[in-house]
Amino acid sequence: MPPSLLLLSTAVLAWMCAGTLARLLPKLCAEANLCLLAWITGHLAGGALLFGLALHTWTSAPIQLKPGLLLGLLTMTLPPALTFALVDRALRADTQRQVAQWQRDGLTGLLTRRALMERAGTLRRSADGSGIAVILLDLDHFKCINDRHLHSGGDRVLVHAARQLQAGLRLTDLVARIGGEEFCILLPGASSAQALELAERLTTEARAQRVRMADGSEQRYTFSAGCAESAAMPDDDAAWAGLLERADRALYAAKRSGRDRVVPWSTELACTQASAGEHSSSLPTPNSAPPHATGSALPSVFA
Numbered sequence: 376m377p378p379s380l381l382l383l384s385t386a387v388l389a390w391m392c393a394g395t396l397a398r399l400l401p402k403l404c405a406e407a408n409l410c411l412l413a414w415i416t417g418h419l420a421g422g423a424l425l426f427g428l429a430l431h432t433w434t435s436a437p438i439q440l441k442p443g444l445l446l447g448l449l450t451m452t453l454p455p456a457l458t459f460a461l462v463d464r465a466l467r468a469d470t471q472r473q474v475a476q477w478q479r480d481g482l483t484g485l486l487t488r489r490a491l492m493e494r495a496g497t498l499r500r501s502a503d504g505s506g507i508a509v510i511l512l513d514l515d516h517f518k519c520i521n522d523r524h525l526h527s528g529g530d531r532v533l534v535h536a537a538r539q540l541q542a543g544l545r546l547t548d549l550v551a552r553i554g555g556e557e558f559c560i561l562l563p564g565a566s567s568a569q570a571l572e573l574a575e576r577l578t579t580e581a582r583a584q585r586v587r588m589a590d591g592s593e594q595r596y597t598f599s600a601g602c603a604e605s606a607a608m609p610d611d612d613a614a615w616a617g618l619l620e621r622a623d624r625a626l627y628a629a630k631r632s633g634r635d636r637v638v639p640w641s642t643e644l645a646c647t648q649a650s651a652g653e654h655s656s657s658l659p660t661p662n663s664a665p666p667h668a669t670g671s672a673l674p675s676v677f678a
């Protein structure tokens with residue numbers, strides 16, 4: 376076998392071995408240290424081999440493909456290949472971590488507002504003719520909970536409330552934490568009656584919850600909720616914005632009328648709010664989209 380072919384096949388073999396090792400070894404030691412070790416070993420082995428070849432040339436001895444030389448080739452190619460595979464693996468893991476970070480709220484584990492936007496875009500593209508309902512929920516007097524139990528106590532209530540919401544949904548429903556103590560649920564295929572029923576159930580369940588706090592006391596919480604539906608899947612940002620604004624106006628009405636209740640959106644509600652000069656407050660204006668939302672399905676609505 377010509378030496379060049381042998382070198383090539385050794386390099387390929389080394390690459391395959393490195394790929395396998397890269398999956399196994401990091402479990403045993405830190406990736407960064409292993410990369411460094413492999414890098415140094417590769418250079419030392421490569422240098423030693425070059426020195427050996429130079430020595431052969433200098434002594435005019437013919438180069439023969441003996442096992443020693445094969446081992447030298449392997450040690451020269453394996454460590455750099457391993458290094459490359461490990462760096463590649465670390466980069467992939469880092470990318471996956473970053474994706475997970477923007478998709479999941481760090482505190483509650485629910486979808487983030489941005490991830491919900493993305494999912495809504497997917498729903499829009501895969502629309503099968505059925506509509507969608509939205510429930511917006513906001514914890515009542517949450518500032519008082521923070522004041523009483525500090526921020527960490529408030530966080531504990533948020534986590535509990537998020538779990539309670541998640542537990543009450545179908546697999547196809549989507550729930551996100553879209554603000555400090557605000558949650559949004561998308562119910563693909565649900566009617567306004569179904570959304571209202573679910574919202575009533577969730578707020579009733581919330582009333583019965585007791586969150587065990589650090590000082591041993593039990594903290595209650597309640598939700599105000601607003602819901603709205605669209606008979607067809609919204610097919611552009613304006614339609615989504617309209618649907619969410621209706622749910623937000625309903626939530627606003629629930630807060631204004633005493634909290635701890637559900638208000639479905641209705642045209643009468645819109646008329647009442649218009650005549651009273653009230654406007655939605657918790658959802659921002661369409662032009663306040665965050666920079667990262669540019670070009671996505673719902674850039675303006677959840678901003």
Ligand SMILES: Nc1nc2c(ncn2[C@@H]2O[C@H](COP(=O)(O)OP(=O)(O)OP(=O)(O)O)[C@@H](O)[C@H]2O)c(=O)[nH]1
Nearest residue numbers: 513514515516517518519521526527529530555556
């Ligand atoms: N613990 C905790 N508090 C948060 C977080 N994000 C926002 N908040 C707090 O949530 C509180 C929201 O207060 P408000 O907007 O006045 O609302 P509220 O007290 O629930 O009153 P209503 O909505 O009118 O019933 C503020 O005190 C924020 O500091 C968070 O991640 N953790």
